Amino acid sequence: MNRIEDCRRILVVGNGIAGQTACDSLRAAGFDGSLTIVGDEPRTAYSRPALSKALLVDGGSPELAPPLHRATELLGMAAVGLDVESRRVHLDDGTDLPYDGLVIASGSRARRLGGPESTEKTESTELTLRTLGDAWVLRERLAAQPSVVVVGAGPLGMEIASAALSVGCEVTVVADGRPMLSHLGPHLSDAFTATAIAQGLTIVDGSAARIDAPRGVILRDGSRIEADLIVTAIGDIPNTEWLATSALTTDGRLEADSRGRIRPNIVAAGDVAAIPTRCGVRRIPLWSSAIEQAKVAAVALLSGDDAPELDLDPYFWTEQFGLNLKATGHLPVSGEPEFLVGERPEGPSVMRWTHDDGQGVAVAVNHRIAIPRLRRMASATG
Ligand SMILES: Cc1cc2nc3c(=O)[nH]c(=O)nc-3n(C[C@H](O)[C@H](O)[C@H](O)COP(=O)(O)OP(=O)(O)OC[C@H]3O[C@@H](n4cnc5c(N)ncnc54)[C@H](O)[C@@H]3O)c2cc1C
Missing domain, CATH: 3.50.50.60 (FAD/NAD(P)-binding domain)
Structure with missing residues (x-):
């Protein structure tokens, strides 16, 4: 398979940002077959980062922009098993969904101290x-x-x-x-x-x-x-239990290649997947990583080796105690920064660090700056 014309039914498991982005990306890449997304939460996708920022602080909405993909959404239903041979996903209501191509985007859940x-x-x-x-x-x-x-x-x-x-x-x-x-x-x-x-x-x-x-x-x-x-708030655990008998995981770990592929007709994206990074194969449970992974995985499902490999350009942000931090490049950073704007880390400031391999990191604190500009500052050409 892996020709767009051979793949007529694509099933996405997980209705988070990775699943939604995969659906949008499949349509953008020309997939016009049947597209179904299954999510165990009984609601449309929302922004998780907004939960600990806008919503918790002032009741701000975590709503996302409406999707572009026209997929059939099966919400409040969980995938409980996967049969790779017969290409079917088993749902918790006892029914099966067949697929030609599968996107695994079931994310992760909070780890509990208990x-x-x-x-x-x-x-x-x-x-x-x-x-x-x-x-x-x-x-x-x-x-x-x-x-x-x-x-x-x-x-x-x-x-x-x-x-x-x-x-x-x-x-x-x-x-x-x-x-x-x-x-x-x-x-x-x-x-x-x-x-x-x-x-x-x-x-x-x-x-x-x-x-x-x-x-x-x-x-x-x-x-x-x-x-x-x-x-x-002690970390997260990937939601891979429903894959337990599929032979796709090892000790609950789902490893994808640099295009998000697990098998030629199965890809994974977002918090659920361990991917090749500069620090080895690992999960990068971050919002922008889930989006970039899903874009690459969707194209890989349709185009195989002709799809581009994942080339993560990391972006991270946090808002706390009156400080708003945006960072481009690979964190953490060691040593003292070079100040490009301001002179105190609490801001308003833009700081730059350069890793030993020459890659730059730019961090803005309490400073309004567009992300592309921050990226240019990280690469020392801004
Ligand atoms: C409170 C909070 C704040 C955050 N803040 C930031 C931030 O500031 N910056 C940042 O970069 N990242 C942040 N993150 C991380 C970021 O939100 C995640 O990396 C991102 O949401 C991962 O998206 P995902 O689609 O891979 O997984 P998820 O968002 O976990 O979506 C997966 C979906 O699949 C569903 N699912 C699971 N198993 C099944 C199944 N068997 N069948 C059907 N559906 C299933 C899940 O219920 C979920 O709805 C934050 C996370 C949280 C929780």
């Missing part, structure tokens, strides 16, 4: 933020201004802490190391941490071991933190 052994009691105590439903629950709970402990000091944990602080909660973050160090590097981590502390955030250095429902978080050193509300 782990797979979570009891009902710890699950209702431990809030996470992954879905629109999660965001509504969290927003409602924060409105009562409870004391909050956030476990995890990556960008998501820090955004949740920032939102909680902004509505008047007393907030403690449990950080296993310096906040966002592995995401941003020491310079930016220090600047953001200092701003957060100045605004009233308490940071406890430690590693959380378990939840002691209903109010306690127990750290590995045995100490205990109490709060009215416990939120964890």
Whole structure:
């Protein structure tokens, strides 16, 4: 297969940004056959990044622009199995969907401190933020201004802490190391941490071991933190269980090639897929990565080796504690930056770092700048 004319029925599993982008890209590449997208959330796709920013802070909408693809959307239905030989996906209502081409875009879910052994009691105590439903629950709970402990000091944990602080909660973050160090590097981590502390955030250095429902978080050193509300933001787990008997995964890991292909007629994109990167084969669970992967995978499904390979031009942003950061290039960065605009990391500023291999990173903080311009600044020609 892999000629556009041989592929008449394409099925997309996962109604997030990767699935939606794959559908748009298939149509843009000339696919006019049957296109079906299956999503287990009972609603149209929305922006996940907006959940911890606009929605949590001021109720802003996470709505996405309407899709262009005219696909049949089966929402509130989950794929529960895949038969690669007969080219069928099994759904949770007992029906099967046949396909010629398959896009796996089932994303990931929040990792829970309670782990797979979570009891009902710890699950209702431990809030996470992954879905629109999660965001509504969290927003409602924060409105009562409870004391909050956030476990995890990556960008998501820090955004949740920032939102909680902004509505008047007393907030403690449990950080296993310096906040966002592995995401941003020491310079930016220090600047953001200092701003957060100045605004009233308490940071406890430690590693959380378990939840002691209903109010306690127990750290590995045995100490205990109490709060009215416990939120964890400790990473994500790819949704690959429905592929368990397909022989496409190894220990739950789904590896795609540089065009997103798993098989000639099966591609994967977004948070679910591990892809070749400059740091080895790994998942890059970020919004712009999901979009770029989906664009490449869609074309690969139709054109095989004639499709371009993925060439990620990373883009990352976060909004927290009054700081708005946009970054192009590969994070984290080490050492001191060169200031292209301003002179303080808290901004308004544009900073540049250059990795040992000559690749540049440009970071704007509280500075309105178009992304293409920031990219040019990263490559030292801006
Ligand atoms: C609160 C939050 C804030 C974020 N902020 C940022 C940010 O600032 N910058 C950034 O770059 N990234 C951010 N991210 C990450 C970014 O949102 C993700 O990388 C992106 O949404 C991944 O898209 P996806 O389509 O691969 O997966 P998802 O968005 O997870 O979509 C997959 C969909 O498939 C569904 N699904 C799963 N299994 C099945 C099944 N078996 N059958 C049918 N459907 C299924 C899922 O329910 C989901 O609806 C944030 C994430 C969160 C949760």
